[in-house]
Amino acid sequence: MAVTLADVAAVCRLSMSTVSRALSHPERVNARTRSRVERIARELGYVRHEVTRSQVSRRTAIIGLIVPDIANPFFSVMTKAVQDRAWKKGYSVMLADTDERAADEPDRARVLAEQADGLILASPRADDGRLREIARSSPVAFANREIARSSPVVFANREVDGAAGVVIDEYAGMNEAVQYLVSLGHRSICYLSGPGRSWSDQRRREAIGAACRAHGAELTELGPFEPQIQAGMRAADVIRFRGATAAIAYDDMIALGLIARLAERRVKVGREISVIGIDCGPLSEAAHPMLTTVHLPGAELGALAVDLLLDRLDPAAAGREPPRVRLESRLVIRGSTGLRVP
Amino acid sequence: MAVTLADVAAVCRLSMSTVSRALSHPERVNARTRSRVERIARELGYVRHEVTRSQVSRRTAIIGLIVPDIANPFFSVMTKAVQDRAWKKGYSVMLADTDERAADEPDRARVLAEQADGLILASPRADDGRLREIARSSPVAFANREIARSSPVVFANREVDGAAGVVIDEYAGMNEAVQYLVSLGHRSICYLSGPGRSWSDQRRREAIGAACRAHGAELTELGPFEPQIQAGMRAADVIRFRGATAAIAYDDMIALGLIARLAERRVKVGREISVIGIDCGPLSEAAHPMLTTVHLPGAELGALAVDLLLDRLDPAAAGREPPRVRLESRLVIRGSTGLRVP
DNA sequence: CACGATGCTGCCAACGCTTGCAGCAATTGT
DNA sequence: ACAATTGCTGCAAGCGTTGGCAGCATCGTG
Numbered sequence: 124m125a126v127t128l129a130d131v132a133a134v135c136r137l138s139m140s141t142v143s144r145a146l147s148h149p150e151r152v153n154a155r156t157r158s159r160v161e162r163i164a165r166e167l168g169y170v171r172h173e174v175t176r177s178q179v180s181r182r183t184a185i186i187g188l189i190v191p192d193i194a195n196p197f198f199s200v201m202t203k204a205v206q207d208r209a210w211k212k213g214y215s216v217m218l219a220d221t222d223e224r225a226a227d228e229p230d231r232a233r234v235l236a237e238q239a240d241g242l243i244l245a246s247p248r249a250d251d252g253r254l255r256e257i258a259r260s261s262p263v264a265f266a267n268r269e270i271a272r273s274s275p276v277v278f279a280n281r282e283v284d285g286a287a288g289v290v291i292d293e294y295a296g297m298n299e300a301v302q303y304l305v306s307l308g309h310r311s312i313c314y315l316s317g318p319g320r321s322w323s324d325q326r327r328r329e330a331i332g333a334a335c336r337a338h339g340a341e342l343t344e345l346g347p348f349e350p351q352i353q354a355g356m357r358a359a360d361v362i363r364f365r366g367a368t369a370a371i372a373y374d375d376m377i378a379l380g381l382i383a384r385l386a387e388r389r390v391k392v393g394r395e396i397s398v399i400g401i402d403c404g405p406l407s408e409a410a411h412p413m414l415t416t417v418h419l420p421g422a423e424l425g426a427l428a429v430d431l432l433l434d435r436l437d438p439a440a441a442g443r444e445p446p447r448v449r450l451e452s453r454l455v456i457r458g459s460t461g462l463r464v465p
Numbered sequence: 466m467a468v469t470l471a472d473v474a475a476v477c478r479l480s481m482s483t484v485s486r487a488l489s490h491p492e493r494v495n496a497r498t499r500s501r502v503e504r505i506a507r508e509l510g511y512v513r514h515e516v517t518r519s520q521v522s523r524r525t526a527i528i529g530l531i532v533p534d535i536a537n538p539f540f541s542v543m544t545k546a547v548q549d550r551a552w553k554k555g556y557s558v559m560l561a562d563t564d565e566r567a568a569d570e571p572d573r574a575r576v577l578a579e580q581a582d583g584l585i586l587a588s589p590r591a592d593d594g595r596l597r598e599i600a601r602s603s604p605v606a607f608a609n610r611e612i613a614r615s616s617p618v619v620f621a622n623r624e625v626d627g628a629a630g631v632v633i634d635e636y637a638g639m640n641e642a643v644q645y646l647v648s649l650g651h652r653s654i655c656y657l658s659g660p661g662r663s664w665s666d667q668r669r670r671e672a673i674g675a676a677c678r679a680h681g682a683e684l685t686e687l688g689p690f691e692p693q694i695q696a697g698m699r700a701a702d703v704i705r706f707r708g709a710t711a712a713i714a715y716d717d718m719i720a721l722g723l724i725a726r727l728a729e730r731r732v733k734v735g736r737e738i739s740v741i742g743i744d745c746g747p748l749s750e751a752a753h754p755m756l757t758t759v760h761l762p763g764a765e766l767g768a769l770a771v772d773l774l775l776d777r778l779d780p781a782a783a784g785r786e787p788p789r790v791r792l793e794s795r796l797v798i799r800g801s802t803g804l805r806v807p
Numbered sequence: 808c809a810c811g812a813t814g815c816t817g818c819c820a821a822c823g824c825t826t827g828c829a830g831c832a833a834t835t836g837t
Numbered sequence: 838a839c840a841a842t843t844g845c846t847g848c849a850a851g852c853g854t855t856g857g858c859a860g861c862a863t864c865g866t867g
Contacts, residue, residue, distance in 0.1 A: 127822095137847090138847045139825090140826075140846070140847060140849095143825060144825090144826090144845095144846090147825080151844095151845085152844095153846090156845080156846085171579075171823090171824080172822090173580050174516060174520045174579075174823090175520050176825080178517050178519075178853075179826090179851085179852055180824090183580070192545070193535070194545045194747075203535045203562055206560060206561065207564070215559050215580065216559065216560050217527070218544070219548065219557070219558075220548045222545075237512070238525070352750050352751050353747075356750075382753070383752065383755065405536075405693070405694055406694075406748075406751070408694050408695070409722070410751065410752070411724070411752075411753065413725065469852095480818075481853090482816075482817060482818075482855080482856075483815080483816055483817070485854065485855060485856090486855090493815085494815070495814080495816085498816085514854075518853080518854060518855080520822060520853085521822055521855050521856090522822095
């Protein structure tokens with residue numbers, strides 16, 4: 124057995140209450156008592172049993188984060204930011220990776236919710252109905268009492284009716300990208316789409332479609348592709364028969380695979396064909412030529428999701444409207460795009 | 466307030482013990498009772514309060530994972546494996562990212578240990594002394610009782626005396642790499658070293674040194690470099706004045722930055738200079754030419770660390786010697802290496 | 808028919824800490 | 838000098854589950 128509060132109290136010849144207060148609300152006990160308690164606690168090697176504390180106080184200081192694939196740089200960058208912000212605010216992060224299986228999300232959410240004070244769902248793949256269910260988890264009534272044990276949920280990179288969330292507005296970035304391509308002379312653009320279950324893919328597709336119509340470019344679509352380098356390579360083999368002179372990929376992974384394979388085929392990226400990716404962290408610089416990309420503020424997304432969640436955790440937030448925040452994206456021009464050669 | 470066991474018991478007209486057993490040890494109650502309890506619990510929307518359960522049972526079913534940088538693909542791949550294995554065994558993962566700050570490791574370990582049943586420290590940067598301290602956390606004695614509240618620790622990618630761990634034996638892989646370069650005619654090899662605090666860097670350096678002596682190649686060292694693409698780019702500017710015809714980088718990030726910058730400088734990688742990386746996940750294929758790399762089984766490392774940890778969690782493991790496991794590395798030959806041109 | 812075995816269920820203490828309330832002394836104001 | 842206030846500490850009731858022990862039918866066996 125470990126040293127408990129009772130042990131410390133016994134040695135101090137004080138009641139447990141006082142010891143507990145000395146350790147948790149130092150301002151509520153005499154300064155001398157406090158330092159004596161602190162010293163003895165230290166000498167005995169007392170460490171508070173956090174689990175018990177959580178049980179009594181109804182909070183674990185844990186936030187749960189669910190991502191589709193932590194190995195995807197976009198999510199690992201975001202996770203890093205979540206973790207960092209949470210740590211600074213005194214919270215720990217429990218991580219769940221669904222490996223892109225939408226069906227697992229409710230399960231994972233349920234399990235995390237049992238121990239976390241709140242949940243962040245990043246780019247969830249499940250449908251709106253299921254997500255809404257997760258968001259207001261089991262509001263059953265019983266014996267005239269409201270049922271509470273529901274963890275607040277914040278969605279990142281996904282809009283769900285009536286739920287709190289942070290999203291990245293990709294519209295502007297995509298529009299910039301298309302406009303830039305058109306200004307370079309490209310008239311036929313190919314979108315390499317991401318997994319159908321991705322809400323972002325829908326948005327990107329819409330945004331590109333609208334931009335192409337606005338700027339008078341023709342749009343073709345290829346896909347869906349998994350957000351992985353291998354998939355991008357496969358895309359390279361298909362794209363050349365489409366007559367497009369420029370491609371926008373669902374994400375940098377696909378774009379990277381694409382230009383690697385094109386380079387292998389001796390196609391000069393940035394000259395014979397222009398490629399634009401969509402940001403997943405610092406990877407866009409790994410290629411040669413370096414990837415022109417629509418930068419997504421993944422780190423800010425994560426940090427903000429934490430802020431929103433902690434805000435909701437405050438009981439004062441109970442009544443308030445779930446907050447929605449929108450971040451901006453922007454085009455970063457590098458070497459993988461260039462003037463259309465006739 | 467939420468529905469508690471007591472509520473369910475009241476509706477069932479049974480004692481809490483019976484309800485508890487019906488839900489947790491179904492075989493210990495009458496089949497009819499059990500299904501009645503299950504039905505009513507479901508109807509009332511009862512969900513067991515895991516925190517209380519943990520408090521009583523002394524286990525949280527959480528394992529803590531500490532990594533230096535989750536945005537580094539090596540760790541995100543490993544984390545994914547840890548998470549996956551843990552989930553399959555009924556555990557959740559709490560993640561801490563120290564952002565390469567060795568000094569933070571003890572703090573993070575302490576906090577995680579308060580809520581986790583055990584800890585995995587991946588490539589910790591702190592020194593052996595501190596790590597040993599973490600591993601046997603505070604064995605103070607008091608009033609004739611042993612102090613237990615110490616979470617078992619497993620180290621991944623680091624050997625610590627007397628502690629359990631999984632490491633990757635990079636010796637063979639590095640030797641293969643050097644041997645291969647020599648067989649291609651290279652006699653002067655440059656090692657781009659990683660951060661000095663990295664234990665792996667020491668091992669890799671030693672391994673390469675030994676291999677160079679064994680195969681009669683001359684070794685120069687450049688560095689230290691942070692494991693990031695940017696750092697690799699900087700390396701490119703330095704390496705060309707060193708007369709080496711081949712380089713081995715501390716990791717793929719550095720290698721990727723290196724060859725991207727070299728390509729920019731119109732140096733033909735794989736012909737004028739050969740580059741070998743050390744695996745961080747699937748990135749080695751992102752470059753053109755694709756990176757020859759020493760493959761490190763990061764996913765296996767993670768899964769195995771979980772297995773070891775869960776093993777140690779079994780009280781039967783109390784006496785046993787802390788297990789040590791060693792995984793193999795191997796060279797994967799791709800396009801970034803080639804015959805030396807005179 | 809009696810007796811032990813067996814199968815279920817209930818009682819109750821325990822887990823370690825927090826916190827509202829009350830008690831008590833010292834301090835302050837009048 | 839007395840009441841009111843202030844500052845500190847102790848008491849005890851929880852928090853929601855679990856599990857050892859005991860009680861009580863029911864069953865099978867000699």
